[in-house]
Amino acid sequence: MPNHGIAYEDIYNFDETGFAMGLIATARVVTRAETVGRPALLQPGNREWVTAIECINAMGWALPPCIVFKGKSHIQAWYEDNALPSDWRIELSENGWTTDQIAHSSHLLQPLDVGCFAVLKRTYGRLVEEKMRQRINHIDKLDFLSAYPQACKEAFKMDNIKNGFMATGLVPYSPERVLAQLNIYLKTPTPPGSQSSNSNPKTPHNLKQLEKQESTVKKLLRQHSNSPPTPAKAAMDQVFRSCQMAMNNVAILAKENHDLRAANEKQQQKRKHSHRQIAYKGGLSIQEAQGIIQSENDAQEASTTVPGRPASAANQPSVQAPPRV
Known part of the structure; x- marks a missing residue:
């Protein structure tokens, strides 16, 4: 590809992946041996789908993602506490899936699947399982926005991204690398080393x-x-x-x-957190939403200020003057 004037810095991979909120993945859970009966799995009936649109570069970095929620209005709590980077974006759709107006990526894009999405799903699933062990029986949008950035930090590391492009034979361009994965190589196991007995054992702590x-x-x-x-x-x-x-x-x-x-x-x-809705239709970046929230708060504060009285004294009770003799 460099022979055709295309630099590795100009090669991107764009794809989407979905998450079902409120579901428990199959996993082995360590519990006490004296537990009687089969523990019940918590599977709420209200199941929502959320889509994450991700884009990575062949040099090992990722663009800010776009999160697609099911809904008609943005909720102020999504943008509070500065939990998400300001360049992330949240879109709304009727079912939580992407649409032609938001994005369309139905074509085959393998590097994300090979190098990042598996780690992303595995890390996010582990974070959800931790919440379930804490007796949290429902994963809502706030829980997703709390867990997904942590999963992204683990999945979209430079090595994972580069390995995805390399494993698919794209960067560097090497179709033989993919074909070579079909071959099976037998390795001779290394004999275990001799272990010397400890004549003075210590008290075990784990x-x-x-x-x-x-x-x-x-x-x-x-x-x-x-x-x-x-x-x-x-x-x-x-x-x-x-x-x-x-x-x-x-x-x-x-x-x-x-x-x-x-x-x-x-x-x-x-x-x-506030559950107040944001009066805006369409997608919003975190920075745009925080600006709207700040403008609404400033307008509300200005409307409660009494003319002729300092703003700091607007919410203080009025004092009646003493009667004149």
């Missing part, structure tokens, strides 16, 4: 250290005795299993406590 010490103790017992298993060995196994269960329970409780505190703080912040 599961990894406990498993290592268990392996060391059993190895020492095998070296000093070739007799079949004894009640002492069985008792030792039970002690190690009990230690593992105790450590697992402590780790789960600590994680639940931390996540519940964070979720409670997040819910309190969401209650403070």
